[in-house]
Amino acid sequence: MALKFEILKKNGKTRLGILHTRHGDIHTPAFMPVGTCGTVKAMMPESVAATGAEILLGNTYHLMLRPGADLVEKMGGLHKFMNWDKPILTDSGGFQVMSLTGLRKLSEEGVTFRSHVDGKKFFLSPEESMKIQHKLDSNITMCLDECTPFPATYEQAQKSMQMSMRWARRSRDAFVDRDGYGIFGIQQGSIFKDLREESAEKLKAIGFDGYAIGGLAVGEGQEKMFEVLDYAPVSLPDDKPRYLMGVGRPDDIVGAVLRGVDMFDCVMPTRSGRTAQAFTRFGAINIKNARHREDPRPLEEGCDCPLCSHYSRAYIYHLQKCNEILAVMLLTWHNIRYYQRLMQGLREAIAKDTLEEFCNQFYADQAKGDIEEI
């Protein structure tokens, strides 16, 4: 296989690992910040690396529209284009395209859709998605699939999953194997155990470098998601990385790691940074709240990000009040750093066999202090 995954330690279902790629190693459990349009919004790539992030997610849909995969290829690939020399995972474009209600037409062959930017017509198929991700020079290519909407009837979920599995086969066939690059399959099946297991079997029969769990965090709620995660990850190969797509809040991540997931991505830390929301050890904070106006304390005591190291809550409150870009820059940095600190904490706890204590402390901390609803 083209990507090597080492599992260093296990604790129950939880694993500590290293995924080796052409552009460097990813220590798992890992969180991938999202760089939709070839930039993690409001962050210099050096700053993203400084948070401890070892891999970014790029969005194929956005990049194929602007600036286009051919241009990125011409500029030496996405790493060089965006000045990020560490690993990059790209999604297939499917999730965004399927969300273009009214602007897309789905068939067995693929999806025809119109760009949300200028209305231009595009066609995305498993083969086309592989070609685009290849041009982007993505280290981890994702299969094109249909993210089954929630709720779905059993029949809808089955039909959708089975088409995704045929697309997985076509994706795998179209993918060009290279050393240090790999392709992940994506499990579907909604909240139905036998469909999840059928999907897992079909993916294993094809054979991938890693396996994603798709179709979750789409409105089913944490309780239902955890129910699925009680069986879905362990139905996937034990010796390959497992990636839960689009998840999530800190407690979603902790719960999923305990259930055997190794990789995550989510826009939550970056998007929240643009709406003055902060994630901290002591819960979420809405910095727009007037109670921060004269507060000389740092956002989160003990955090080593620039925001918490050098500024007061009063300052960040002031910045957001004035719509200053620096508010977005500092909050985004803090949020990504918080997520990376959480992953580092999880990895250390697995290494030291203190995962249970770590999680108890995590839940206790989150429950006290500054909790505000985001």
Added chain:
Amino acid sequence: MALKFEILKKNGKTRLGILHTRHGDIHTPAFMPVGTCGTVKAMMPESVAATGAEILLGNTYHLMLRPGADLVEKMGGLHKFMNWDKPILTDSGGFQVMSLTGLRKLSEEGVTFRSHVDGKKFFLSPEESMKIQHKLDSNITMCLDECTPFPATYEQAQKSMQMSMRWARRSRDAFVDRDGYGIFGIQQGSIFKDLREESAEKLKAIGFDGYAIGGLAVGEGQEKMFEVLDYAPVSLPDDKPRYLMGVGRPDDIVGAVLRGVDMFDCVMPTRSGRTAQAFTRFGAINIKNARHREDPRPLEEGCDCPLCSHYSRAYIYHLQKCNEILAVMLLTWHNIRYYQRLMQGLREAIAKDTLEEFCNQFYADQAKGDIEEI
């Protein structure tokens, strides 16, 4: 006097100097980036320092409204509040208040005005402006004056200048002398030589740590501005720094340095960074121009800023096309760095007695290459 100014070398009217303040030295000729609301827009303060900037300008008007001078004082002063430990100059608030047409009432005592943010009523007088700038802990306090609008009749300019001189006296009297802190007077007189000279005499009689040239760059054009600068700077004391307020474009600055000006501030590099405009050695560039879409070259060959070191024009074109904050961050950084490189170049040329060659090269470079109208 509370601020020490050393002149190291002269070349014609041009001077090389060091202004010593409580928070560090400023090598002149110097350009001050503008940090209106307690942040240089879209820049981390560490990055501003990395460009070579040794002093920032803060806006009293904006800071007195939000977050308020009392809060800044309570948070330990503006340096600490905004995490900038180098010198800060604050304007008096007058310029912005006078621009609030319809919302302000001017009398000998001061100006009553309504906040553009929430309509709240404020009063600004020389004494009040000094008090606010003191609370902000500004290293260089500016007198409250009236920036005479352009055009003005001789009589209007005279009346306005004479009131500003009475306010200069009141400002000086209200200013609290401290070691490493100082106050600058502001010359007015529009484009009338005898009024400029009368203003200079009145300011000298009061005695300041430095002298600003106000009321220029208000629509009179470069030619008229240079006519005034042929006599205005040399009418001010030779042994004190001279500061041309609100100027300007690179060639404005070079022309003013040749006429004896030591300090500058302008929103041009930062504001242009937010509208995809770049200043370079080879003239101004509008990065929105479609000819940059597939251009693999750096914005400015030889520039050492992050934008020019790590990215293509194609990338920055792409970022601005997608309204990405990183476009603003990188362009602002480049523009401030360009201005600092220009000032460093001027200082080196004065030191090495190569000012004429430097200026010839500057004009030749600006005239060739990538010039586009901003």
